[in-house]
Amino acid sequence: MSNQTLRFILLLLLSSSVFSWKKEEFRNCNQTPFCKRARSRTPGSCSLTATDVTISDGDLTANLIPKHTNESESESKPLILTLSVYQDGILRLKIDEQHSSKTRFQVPDVVVSHFQETKLYLQRLTNEDLNGPSSVVYLSDGYSAVIRHDPFELFIRNDNSGDRVISLNSHGLFDFEQLREKNEGENWEENFRTHTDKRPYGPQSISFDVSFYDADFVYGIPERATSLALKPTRGPNVDESEPYRLFNLDVFEYIHDSPFGLYGSIPFMLSHGKVRGTSGFFWLNAAEMQIDVLAPGWDAESGISLPSSQNRIDTMWMSEAGVVDAFFFVGPNPKDVLRQYVAVTGAPALPQMFAVAYHQCRWNYRDEEDVENVDAKFDEFDIPYDVLWLDIEHTDGKRYFTWDRVLFPNPEEMQRKLAGKGRHMVTIVDPHIKRDDNFHLHKEASEKGYYVKDSNGNDFDGWCWPGSSSYADTLNPEIRSWWADKFSYQSYVGSTPSLYIWNDMNEPSVFNGPEVTMPRDALHYGGVEHREVHNAYGYYFHMATAEGLLKRGEGKDRPFVLSRALFAGSQRYGAVWTGDNSADWDHLRVSVPMVLTLGLTGMSFSGADVGGFFGNPEPELLVRWYQLGAYYPFFRAHAHHDTKRREPWLFGERKTELIRDAIHVRYALLPYFYTLFREANITGAPVARPLWMEFPSDEATFSNDEAFMVGNSILVQGIYTERAKHASVYLPGKQSWYDLRTGTVYKGGVTHKLEVTEESIPAFQRGGTILTRKDRFRRSSTQMTNDPFTLVIALNSSQAAEGELYIDDGSSFGFLEGAFIHRRFIFANGKLTSVNLAPTSGGNVRHTSDVLIERIILLGHAPGSKNALIEPSNQNVDIELGPLWVQRAHSPAFMTIRKPNVRVAEDWTIKIL
Ligand SMILES: *[C@@H]1O[C@H](CO)[C@@H](O)[C@H](O)[C@H]1NC(C)=O
Ligand SMILES: *[C@@H]1O[C@H](CO)[C@@H](O)[C@H](O)[C@H]1NC(C)=O
Ligand SMILES: *[C@@H]1O[C@H](CO)[C@@H](O)[C@H](O)[C@H]1NC(C)=O
Numbered sequence: 074m075s076n077q078t079l080r081f082i083l084l085l086l087l088s089s090s091v092f093s094w095k096k097e098e099f100r101n102c103n104q105t106p107f108c109k110r111a112r113s114r115t116p117g118s119c120s121l122t123a124t125d126v127t128i129s130d131g132d133l134t135a136n137l138i139p140k141h142t143n144e145s146e147s148e149s150k151p152l153i154l155t156l157s158v159y160q161d162g163i164l165r166l167k168i169d170e171q172h173s174s175k176t177r178f179q180v181p182d183v184v185v186s187h188f189q190e191t192k193l194y195l196q197r198l199t200n201e202d203l204n205g206p207s208s209v210v211y212l213s214d215g216y217s218a219v220i221r222h223d224p225f226e227l228f229i230r231n232d233n234s235g236d237r238v239i240s241l242n243s244h245g246l247f248d249f250e251q252l253r254e255k256n257e258g259e260n261w262e263e264n265f266r267t268h269t270d271k272r273p274y275g276p277q278s279i280s281f282d283v284s285f286y287d288a289d290f291v292y293g294i295p296e297r298a299t300s301l302a303l304k305p306t307r308g309p310n311v312d313e314s315e316p317y318r319l320f321n322l323d324v325f326e327y328i329h330d331s332p333f334g335l336y337g338s339i340p341f342m343l344s345h346g347k348v349r350g351t352s353g354f355f356w357l358n359a360a361e362m363q364i365d366v367l368a369p370g371w372d373a374e375s376g377i378s379l380p381s382s383q384n385r386i387d388t389m390w391m392s393e394a395g396v397v398d399a400f401f402f403v404g405p406n407p408k409d410v411l412r413q414y415v416a417v418t419g420a421p422a423l424p425q426m427f428a429v430a431y432h433q434c435r436w437n438y439r440d441e442e443d444v445e446n447v448d449a450k451f452d453e454f455d456i457p458y459d460v461l462w463l464d465i466e467h468t469d470g471k472r473y474f475t476w477d478r479v480l481f482p483n484p485e486e487m488q489r490k491l492a493g494k495g496r497h498m499v500t501i502v503d504p505h506i507k508r509d510d511n512f513h514l515h516k517e518a519s520e521k522g523y524y525v526k527d528s529n530g531n532d533f534d535g536w537c538w539p540g541s542s543s544y545a546d547t548l549n550p551e552i553r554s555w556w557a558d559k560f561s562y563q564s565y566v567g568s569t570p571s572l573y574i575w576n577d578m579n580e581p582s583v584f585n586g587p588e589v590t591m592p593r594d595a596l597h598y599g600g601v602e603h604r605e606v607h608n609a610y611g612y613y614f615h616m617a618t619a620e621g622l623l624k625r626g627e628g629k630d631r632p633f634v635l636s637r638a639l640f641a642g643s644q645r646y647g648a649v650w651t652g653d654n655s656a657d658w659d660h661l662r663v664s665v666p667m668v669l670t671l672g673l674t675g676m677s678f679s680g681a682d683v684g685g686f687f688g689n690p691e692p693e694l695l696v697r698w699y700q701l702g703a704y705y706p707f708f709r710a711h712a713h714h715d716t717k718r719r720e721p722w723l724f725g726e727r728k729t730e731l732i733r734d735a736i737h738v739r740y741a742l743l744p745y746f747y748t749l750f751r752e753a754n755i756t757g758a759p760v761a762r763p764l765w766m767e768f769p770s771d772e773a774t775f776s777n778d779e780a781f782m783v784g785n786s787i788l789v790q791g792i793y794t795e796r797a798k799h800a801s802v803y804l805p806g807k808q809s810w811y812d813l814r815t816g817t818v819y820k821g822g823v824t825h826k827l828e829v830t831e832e833s834i835p836a837f838q839r840g841g842t843i844l845t846r847k848d849r850f851r852r853s854s855t856q857m858t859n860d861p862f863t864l865v866i867a868l869n870s871s872q873a874a875e876g877e878l879y880i881d882d883g884s885s886f887g888f889l890e891g892a893f894i895h896r897r898f899i900f901a902n903g904k905l906t907s908v909n910l911a912p913t914s915g916g917n918v919r920h921t922s923d924v925l926i927e928r929i930i931l932l933g934h935a936p937g938s939k940n941a942l943i944e945p946s947n948q949n950v951d952i953e954l955g956p957l958w959v960q961r962a963h964s965p966a967f968m969t970i971r972k973p974n975v976r977v978a979e980d981w982t983i984k985i986l
Contacts (some may be wrong), residue, residue: 093248098320100265100384101315101335107278107533108316108363109249111391112307114280116375118247118819122223123154126208127451131194133210133218136167137225137679152249156220156227159285161190163413166227166241168397173252173758175274178605180359182550182616183642185419215493218892236383239288239344239352239401243379244372246270247281247391249397252416268587271594275307275600279358279389282343285377287349287752288386291777292763293674294319294364296337296639296651298329301666301778303342307389316391319362321583321608323589323637326655327662336580336652337639338362338608339674343410344386345765347772350405353414357611359640360394392797393593393948394605406759407766414675415757420927421644421677422619425838426883427459427497428573428648428678429746430854432709433720434462434499439486440480452727452852454722456733457740459853462489462499462575464707468920470534471539471802473502474565484567495855499635500568502548502894503578506616507539508532509704514559518545523552525603526592535583535591543590544581545614548606549598553617556718560621570626573633576618579611580638611638619646624949630803630884634671635707639676648678648707652867656685656716659697668705670821672759673766677750680707689717693795699735700834701791702933704783706746708758710737719740731831736815736831737960742787744845745852745861748879749784751895760784768805777803786842786867786876788815790835808840811932816957816967818933841869843876843898848959858883861927862977865901865957868933874900877910877976880921894978904930905983907975920980929983930957941970942984952985 101810102108103901120140127134167175199209207221209230216238218228225247230238252274255261261272285291290302294317305311318334325334340362341355356362367387379385402413415421425648433451440446451458469475476484488498506524518524524532524543532543547553583591584637593604603610614876616878622632636649641866643649654660662680671679683702684690689697699721702708712719721732722858739746749760758766762782766775780790780802788810790802804810806821813836819825827835838844846863866874881893895910940951955969975981 082734087582095325099324100175102363104265104361105361106263106424106845107276107393108391111248111278111389112365113752114248115242116372118376119224119242119245119247121152121247123208123220123225123227124151124222126198126220126222128195128198128542130838131192133195133198133208134219135220140223142882145486150251151249151905156210158193158195158210158212158218159188159416160193160404161413161416162214162216162220162402162409162515163416164218164229164401166399166401167395168248168249170251175252175600177252177277177397178359178394179398180357180606181630182607182613183357183609183640184417185314189418191412192360208642213403231404236349236454237284237380238349238403239286240284241399242281244282244375244377248279248280250276251763252277252702253652258900261912265587270587270592272426272593273528276857277390277394279395279397280389281397283354283388285344285352285354285386285388285389286383287346288344288352288384289772291342291366291386291388293339293342293670295339295676296335296667297675298327298331298660298663298667300330300333300776301669302776303366305368306365307369309369309373309443310480316363316365316389319364319589320588321577321611323580324652325589329659336637337611337643337649338637339641340390341414341641341674342388343407343673345407345769345775346384347770348384350769351407351410352404353402353410354413355400355402355417355641356392357398357400357641358392358395359606360392360604361607362390364391365389389755396603396741396899402582407769408632409674410758410760411673411757415644416442418642418675419645420757421675421750421753422647422676423631423750423888424648425631425633426747426854427495427744429743429750430459430708431457432462432499432707433458434464434709434711435505435718436464436712436714437462437466439466444487445490448494448496450720450722454729454733456721456736457850457852457854458736460497460499462711465503465538467500470507472507472509472514474514476567476646480491481567485569488569488571495853496574497571498631499573499575500620501575501577503538503576504544504581505535505537505578505583505680506545508534508541508543509539514541518543521555523549525591526596528592528596533591536585537578544885546598546954547954548601548610549618552598553613553620556617557621557624560618560625562625562735570630574618574622574635576611576615576634579614579636583611591757596687600829609640611636615639615643615646628886631886632701641675643676644675648680649676650679650707650709653713653986654682656690656694658694658795659702659792660685661694661789662779664701665704665781665791668761669759669763669781670776672706673763674762675757677753677759678706678756680705682708682709684709684710684712685718686711687713690719691795692728695724695931696728696731696735696831697792697834699732701789702738703735704761704787704789704836706750712790719854734832740850740854740857741846741848742844743857744847744878745784745786747883747971748845748877751879752784761959771805773803774805786839786844788837788839792829792834800827800835802827802835804837806839809933810837810839811867813838814958814961815964816932817965822961838865838932840867841874842867843874845878845898847877847911857884858921859924861925863928863930864898864926865930866880866905866932868900868931872934873902880977882921888909896977900926903985905981909980921978924977925974927972927974928955929973930955931968932957934985936968936970938968938985940986941973942986943973943975944982944984984986
């Protein structure tokens with residue numbers, strides 16, 4: 074038995090509560106030579122000069138050569154620079170070395186194929202003198218891209234003001250370690266704890282500085298448990314800290330308020346400021362990355378002077394390998410940057426309706442009887458839910474795609490019973506494959522050579538849940554296709570069409586590997602080293618799984634796959650969650666910036682484990698978590714194996730009622746959430762948004778990460794402390810806000826000190842919006858398909874409001890062929906109008922076209938009106954006073970039109986008389 078194995082077994086023997094996050098298990102920057110080297114560079118040390126700047130094939134190309142060429146140095150080959158311009162203000166910069174012994178890795182299958190079609194063919198290069206000879210090309214209306222030759226610098230300029238937007242290498246920190254021969258006596262190996270990385274190709278890191286101008290804050294670069302606005306990591310008045318790390322890891326019991334990188338990596342940063350608006354920078358690179366956010370004045374002694382009239386945030390980007398393939402986005406509105414980013418990496422998939430509803434998970438629902446009981450209790454307690462999840466224990470010895478036949482003798486029947494109530498099941502499928510010669514998956518994968526190899530070329534063998542395991546090399550499209558086939562009903566015995574999938578541990582997690590992952594010198598398809606592809610490993614695995622669900626259903630139904638690891642582009646393949654959080658108030662609080670940051674970087678479908686994965690939440694915390702989680706884009710309760718059971722009915726009648734209420738709010742708002750998911754699917758705008766995304770010129774919102782917007786209409790403020798009696802809530806903008814439960818009106822632009830009760834967390838509808846709800850509660854979302862809608866019109870000071878509703882069959886791809894209903898409701902001049910936004914009338918969405926609107930509630934309307942006229946039917950209906958929620962008849966009453974009985978899919982108007 075090796076030392077490592079022994080250590081691993083010891084680790085398992087100790088109870089999980091003994092362990093918490095162990096800093097020394099993970100490398101810090103000082104223990105990471107490329108990071109340490111890059112951090113110690115001084116501004117101005119880059120001596121590259123751009124030469125041979127020209128237009129070639131519609132791109133700007135140049136060579137970057139060291140200024141003081143030293144003939145005796147072998148590493149003075151020029152670097153090749155290519156600058157390309159795409160529609161909508163997107164600039165792409167590539168820098169690579171000339172071919173050497175090994176091709177440097179460029180991340181495939183992230184940039185969507187149709188992006189290339191949006192390239193603008195550059196025709197003209199203008200020469201200007203801007204602090205030295207410079208070449209200028211058109212970027213988009215009002216913006217140019219500028220390359221200064223000596224020293225080399227790239228920036229985007231606003232042509233009207235002359236101001237800079239974003240720049241690279243303005244501080245001369247650009248460094249590109251070219252591949253080279255090993256010098257005599259040189260040792261390239263790196264050691265960390267008991268692990269040796271052979272580093273056969275030697276140093277190959279890249280680092281550079283990026284500056285954002287007129288920026289008040291920077292955001293993005295998930296995934297970590299920290300604030301939304303990224304705090305500086307270096308510079309004056311900053312406690313010297315670690316840079317933000319992007320390296321996908323299975324971090325056991327992560328801590329909040331830490332720059333440490335967790336399960337996923339998206340090297341995309343946004344800046345935002347009152348003057349400039351929003352800009353974005355994305356570096357497509359899947360190797361370990363470290364990013365410093367520099368405090369103002371960090372470069373005081375460098376002697377480098379940049380345009381001084383503009384506020385600036387400087388950042389330093391460092392990666393272990395790969396190439397420079399960077400994208401710059403000019404914004405200038407927050408939603409523009411998201412649209413530009415998803416033009417490159419793809420729009421988020423539109424989930425099925427059931428996936429937007431509530432999910433019940435636990436490690437583990439023991440057996441079929443347990444599943445049946447839990448399912449029955451939801452009905453008994455009148456709590457809707459859509460999906461029941463099974464964790465690793467449902468398998469035969471952690472062999473995925475199998476069932477423990479003692480505990481789950483009839484999996485098909487179990488799934489059919491759930492499906493009978495419109496419910497679904499999710500099972501876990503992880504990337505580690507048990508090395509067991511009797512396991513067909515292992516046999517096939519090893520025979521076909523489909524595993525990732527170790528540095529000696531043998532199948533990589535690491536420890537994970539099943540013990541000795543190997544990992545399918547899903548970087549290879551052929552292997553992805555093979556993996557996808559494993560989800561067919563014939564191959565995945567016991568699966569049915571209502572079964573969907575969860576990918577965990579895909580960082581990948583390797584219990585006995587360096588930092589609990591795969592060694593960097595492991596080898597992938599095409600001779601790619603693991604260090605080059607590490608952060609995207611989970612992405613390719615997620616992609617292969619989603620392809621599997623597509624294939625099994627012959628492309629009819631939209632896949633649902635939840636993944637823990639993520640990379641730029643993961644939004645195309647499904648949902649993600651924030652991993653193994655803990656049942657404490659700090660983790661409840663940090664879940665909000667985590668989810669918002671994911672949304673800002675394209676991952677609109679995310680959530681945190683409701684209740685906290687590790688530990689036992691106090692009932693009060695659990696209730697608060699449900700109340701907040703009901704507004705996460707992905708709403709799932711989950712719990713660790715060693716925790717006490719915590720299904721919603723286990724904490725007494727009152728708590729059950731409160732949790733039911735929270736879940737009901739989510740079900741009522743499903744039509745609104747689904748409309749937002751479609752908006753994300755088209756524009757990239759996230760479902761959960763930082764306040765500044767909706768109020769970009771309100772500085773008071775820029776670093777607020779305790780409250781957030783759901784779409785443009787709902788503001789939610791979490792309650793993050795025990796026994797809270799009051800909450801301070803800032804309501805931005807000039808319009809009024811209406812309490813979502815009581816309809817009470819509040820002034821905008823003010824911080825309100827509000828009383829809070831256990832009944833709910835503060836949530837508000839923005840004046841000037843129209844919300845669509847479904848108020849009849851069923852067992853699952855599927856059973857609500859034909860239920861009528863309620864419209865809640867929240868008027869602003871001009872007695873006007875607007876809202877949208879998107880409906881399709883909730884499951885198929887028919888919407889891509891126009892099978893959907895998309896309406897805009899406009900209230901103005903005392904008249905509500907429904908107009909069509911879909912290219913067709915939407916009549917081809919079966920079932921739903923006949924669905925009615927059963928109730929219209931007017932908030933903020935002047936009293937006195939007694940009836941309304943409906944056109945074109947020419948019907949008169951009464952206006953009554955009614956509650957905002959039918960279940961809460963004792964609440965204050967508002968002007969209500971009951972049973973206008975207009976069809977949701979048709980054009981009509983309702984005039985208040
Ligand atoms: C050229 O590089 C070599 C090796 O790094 C060094 O010894 C020498 O001093 C350098 N010469 C000049 C002119 O910089
Ligand atoms: C929207 O989602 C669907 C289904 O996931 C996907 O096929 C499509 O590419 C997405 N984007 C757009 C613009 O429809
Ligand atoms: C009121 O809302 C409507 C619809 O959203 C909007 O067009 C109008 O500008 C708003 N008026 C004010 C004063 O905010």
